[in-house]
Amino acid sequence: MPQFDLYQVDAFTSAPFGGNPAAVVPLDAWLPDETLQRIAEENNLSETAYFVRKQDGYELRWFTPAVEVDLCGHATLASAYVLFEVLGAQDDVLRFSTRSGELRVSRADGLLAMDFPAKQPVAEEIAPALLQALGLPGAQALYRTDDYLVVIEDEALIDGLTPDFAALAAFDVRGVAVTAPSAKFDFVSRWFGPRVGVNEDPVTGSAHTSLAPYWAQRLGKRVLTAQQGGARKGQLRCEVPDNGRVVISGQAALYLRGSIYL
Incomplete structure (x- = not known):
């Protein structure tokens, strides 16, 4: 019976039960796509990451319970944590070949730092139906990349959001981020993705490839602190250098290790 290691890692937190959980499955060779999807469905976490060693780097893929996605930050962080802290990778920089190009992760100042391509948000007219689906009385601005970015000014509204997920799924975007300036952090946000399961x-993490450039420009800062989440929250450090990239950093904690039997 084929057996595969599985790790569950809480990303963007220093201790279990915070941040965002991801499953990580190291592979010697790729399994059929249907099997990868079925494992992700069985794990029932927002993301399951798989990686295969290739020459001087790794091929990395991410699956929600419903679909394979082009980019996932927290599962990349979780994969790097497993390689560095569990499997003993000696690389100074981990290089991941992905559907979004090469992603790099390094260790810096007690954090894992991910180097991702930046996405510059483009302003759009605010859609009343979107605000209705989110349960928001209004918004300052709406931007689009592969997500919608809904900008509000009152961070107190963030925790109380109770979206209509069926209505949100009708919008032709990967997900919807609602973001606001914060007293404790540079900005806070929540992200909803019913369209991708x-x-x-x-x-x-991937939403911050759009959020960080927006807030860096608005606040006139290249290094920002951020918090995302509702009942469960995690913290990020974002750096926006002038090179079309975003460096997203955070901590991670191992919650579970086990085996998959197929």
Whole structure:
């Protein structure tokens, strides 16, 4: 009976039960796509990551319970944590070949730092139906990348959001981030992705490839602190250098290790 290691890692937190959980499955060779999807469905986490060693780096893929996705930050962080802290990788920089190009993860100042391509949000007219689906009385602005970014000014509204997920799924975007300035952090957010099978993702690293450039420009800062989540929250450090990239950093904690039997 084929057997595969599985690790569950809480990303963007220093201790279990915070941040965003991801499953990580190291492989010697790729399994059929249907099997990868079925494992992700069985894990029933927002993301399951798989990686295969290739020459001087790794091929990395991410699956929600419903679909394979182009980019996932927290599962990349979780994969790097497993390689560095569990499997003893000696690389100074981990290089991942993905559907979003090469992603790099390094260790810096007690954090895992992920180097991702930046996405510059483009302003759009605010859609009343979107605000209605989110249960928001209004918004300052709406932007779009592969997500919608809904900007509000009152961070107190963030925790109380109770979206209509069926209505949100009708919008032709990967997900919807609602974000606001914060007294404790530079900005806070929540992210909803019913269209890709994830009603709410507690901490979405990939969303910060759009959120960080927006807030860096608005606040005139290249290094920002952020928190994402509702009942469950995680913390991120974002750096926006002038090179079309975003460096997203955070901690991670191992929660579970086990075996998959197929």
